[in-house]
Amino acid sequence: MRQQSTPPLLRLPPKIRKRIYFFDLPREIRLEILRYTITGPSNDSIPDARTIRVLNGKFDNRYPLTDFHPLELFLISRQMYLDASEIFYSEFQFHFQGHFSKTLSVLDKMPVQLLKRLRRITFDLDAQKILLWEQPPVHARSQWRELISFLGKYCNPSNMLISITARDCGASAMRLSEEDRKDIRRHDYNAYVDIVRTVKELLPDLRDFHLSFSIFWKLETVLEKFVMGPDYDSSHGNRYPKPRNTKWENSIAPKYLTEIPAWHTDVQEL
Incomplete structure (x- = not known):
């Protein structure tokens, strides 16, 4: 009959044995244990398992974190x-x-030392926000500038990835004339450029920058380079590579969706 071996620690005399508590471990080891415990192994079947979604200032309970991550750990001790x-x-x-x-309100409630830990933020700009970019009484444009200014002041942009997903107003313009649709597309373009110009001005040390537009797809790369520099390649990134958008690879789309608009000037003149 096979004999089971005794763990080495139990073979030691009782006086020599030593119980080591979690907080007695070196900080680096504690963090590695917590990193695996909180994030878990990567799981391609749950692509958003490591994404915290916040909708209008409230955590979106349609994507519960507790199904995948033991958040009770936060309650054990300070x-x-x-x-x-x-x-x-x-x-x-x-x-x-x-x-x-409301996004700014959420960030403003976070402790400053934790804001410095933020590494990846995505801003999802819906069509309504683009449509009302410069409309009174509250300009989305000025609020966007205030939000990006906050990140530059309290976060650590040199370690951050900022991703922006911007919709277009085309769906609301389907019943308009062709001339009016051109005006709508020009409005979308102006909003996109303004969004990016603000990032370039207020976050000059940004680590990575990804754009995803629903119109003018080829403009994404141009504006990413405008912010990050002419040699920047978002598909590789400085630290965070941009995921491939396979949705459009085999699609046949009209040029107004894919091409850089004719009125686009030299990027350095933006």
Whole structure:
């Protein structure tokens, strides 16, 4: 009959054995254990498992985190909260959608030391926001500038990826004349350029920058390079590569969706 071996620690005399508690471990080891525990192994079947979605200033409960991540760890002690928060804020992507003022309110409530840990933020700009980009009484444009200014002041842009998904107003213009649709597309273009110009001005040390437009697809690369520099390639990134958009690879789309508009000037003149 096969004999089971005794673990080496149990073979030691009782006086020599030593119980090591989690918080007695070196900080680097604690963080590695927490990183695996909180994030878990990568799972391609759950692409958003490491994404925190915030809609109009409230965490979107349509994507519950507790199904995949043991968030009870944050409640154990203050030290555990600090260690776990460091992993949580640096490893998860925060996806914001809705009013810029409410997004800013969420960020403003975060402790400054944790804002410095943020690594990946996505802003999802819907068609309504693009349509009302410069419309009174509240200009989305000025709120966007305030939001990006906050990131530059309190976060650490040199370690951050900013991703922007911007819709177009084309769906609302289907019943308009061709001339009016051209005006709508020009409005979309102006909003896109303004969004990007603000990022370039207020986040000069940004680590990575990804764009996803629903119109003028080839403009994405041009504006990414405008912000990051002429040698920047978002498909590789400085740290965070941009996922391939396979949705359009085999599609036959009209030129107004794919091409850079004729009125686009030299990027350095933006």
